[in-house]
Amino acid sequence: MLPESWLEPEKNNAPLIPQLTLDCIILGFHNNQLRVLLLRWKNTQEWSLPGGPIRQNESVNAAAQRILQERTGLDDIFLQQFHVFGEVERYSRAEIQEKLKLIFDPELWYERAVSIGYYALVDYSRVNPTPDAYTDECQWWDIREIPFLLFDHNHIIQVALQALRNQLSWQPIGYNLLPHEFTLPELQKLYETILDRKLDPRNFQRKLLGLGILERLPIRRKGGAHKSPYLYRFDKAKYEAGLKEGNLFFI
Amino acid sequence: MLPESWLEPEKNNAPLIPQLTLDCIILGFHNNQLRVLLLRWKNTQEWSLPGGPIRQNESVNAAAQRILQERTGLDDIFLQQFHVFGEVERYSRAEIQEKLKLIFDPELWYERAVSIGYYALVDYSRVNPTPDAYTDECQWWDIREIPFLLFDHNHIIQVALQALRNQLSWQPIGYNLLPHEFTLPELQKLYETILDRKLDPRNFQRKLLGLGILERLPIRRKGGAHKSPYLYRFDKAKYEAGLKEGNLFFI
CATH class of the missing domain: 3.90.79.10 (Nucleoside Triphosphate Pyrophosphohydrolase)
Structure with missing residues (x-):
């Protein structure tokens, strides 16, 4: 062995x-x-x-x-x-x-x-x-x-x-895998890869933002093919409280 | 050791x-x-x-x-x-x-x-x-x-x-711990014991029944102090499908 x-x-x-x-x-x-x-x-x-x-x-x-x-x-x-x-x-x-x-x-x-x-x-x-x-x-x-x-x-x-x-809903998986600042399409891609299935972008964003754990920055990602999506970061205190309560389940 | x-x-x-x-x-x-x-x-x-x-x-x-x-x-x-x-x-x-x-x-x-x-x-x-x-x-x-x-x-x-x-939301914990037939207050007590906190009975029952994994039997539990609650059992196929999808999170 x-x-x-x-x-x-x-x-x-x-x-x-x-x-x-x-x-x-x-x-x-x-x-x-x-x-x-x-x-x-x-x-x-x-x-x-x-x-x-x-x-x-x-x-x-x-x-x-x-x-x-x-x-x-x-x-x-x-x-x-x-x-x-x-x-x-x-x-x-x-x-x-x-x-x-x-x-x-x-x-x-x-x-x-x-x-x-x-x-x-x-x-x-x-x-x-x-x-x-x-x-x-x-x-x-x-x-x-x-x-x-x-x-x-x-x-x-x-x-x-x-x-x-x-x-996914009770370990800080997104927080540890993503860079400090990221776009919602990037976070969605991470979830899709882990779950091995496509997610509807509108549902994903609505439910995710409803958790209240993300903070939108006044900055957009430049250089994308079509759009310039906003950058976000985790509100660490709220994210950790959500993980502790186990209520970050939204997919 | x-x-x-x-x-x-x-x-x-x-x-x-x-x-x-x-x-x-x-x-x-x-x-x-x-x-x-x-x-x-x-x-x-x-x-x-x-x-x-x-x-x-x-x-x-x-x-x-x-x-x-x-x-x-x-x-x-x-x-x-x-x-x-x-x-x-x-x-x-x-x-x-x-x-x-x-x-x-x-x-x-x-x-x-x-x-x-x-x-x-x-x-x-x-x-x-x-x-x-x-x-x-x-x-x-x-x-x-x-x-x-x-x-x-x-x-x-x-x-x-x-x-x-x-x-709780992705393993068949209730299914394996409870007898084949049980009342909703018994299931709530199991959840409260595992979670180590009280749950609101109306919320618990509303959300739980909303999952569509329980089947109500035309039988009531007799001998209780005040009420005679209905007996329920898990709909095994729906419960297992819910566990597989990971969408039994409701607490």
Whole structure:
């Protein structure tokens, strides 16, 4: 499953919890696309999610923050556990050995690992994608165009998206994925991507503005093809009160 | 944390995943009370949640189903992961050793275990509470009157209740906790208990009936103090469609 010495050698001085790992779905929003950060394994064309093991002396959440910091350069990331992947055989071990045979000895891998899934919502513009010790490249992918991934990582992304859909009304998803200022069409596009369906623009705007959590700025977005829509930002206090009450459900 | 030989000896023939356990919040609704199933440890007055380790040859979900079956006698339980408890030191080990010293050798316990929290929603009337190998008694407790529990189990219950609150509109919580037929005041009481606040009866009934997921039966509940309210049941097809769409939010 995962090499026992997953961490970079110079940092690998704390023992690890055996057979337990985490996987991170790091999401950003850019050019009206929901994007996920993927890693390409050394000397292969094989991609997977960022992840890794948990040290005996760190909490599971701290391990997730550490891995996110290493991959993005950010240390104030909005982060949420969403599911534990605990099947006995999560994927074909033989297939992974074949695909990654040049990289390391399969005998170093646990027969089985349980993985805790986290999603992270980041400000795309602030991320500095950085590969780990086993990978050559760290890159954003449009969520609608991700390739066939190693392990069970395509499945993990699908489960993360379902969690995002379920949590749209009680987690600060828009707040964390969008830049500080945005247009209503941009916010609608984000909702449509997460929900995987089209929304009626007039209904969307009417219901959304009815929540009273957005503040319209006296500025318009320039350079659009047809219109110059107003910029908005979240009224943070009202947004957080709405999330706490759980009454931001409007779609 | 947890004994390596947690399972009953005669069943303990499959190796366990080290340092990983699960805890189950088993909830039932009876006499207008939300109740949770707790275990009393042998020859003590100490209570905790049901739980246990995961075998190398079973999935995490299968382990949860097995533990629930052992404690309740039921094998068709609605079950949901809700959080991973992954702190390095989840509770005072010295305190546990002191409280449970007559029961087993602390050297058999892992220094640290990560616990996966599940909540289970059961039909109260069908449960046959059954202690495990380390406990004398398995009993329902009103969620508002639970005692000080061993380990971090009071905390785990609080986190489970918060998850239930967040998930009221997209998990079949009422459907699984209530008997087949129920009155609107009973359903309101369940919502009030989970949300931990009073709801206006007229608003509650108007909004709830507006969802179109309840079917009124031509029968009234007899024996009430003042009124004889009608019995209702869920229209399962409409309820499931509503859950899938995520549009059962009305509180």
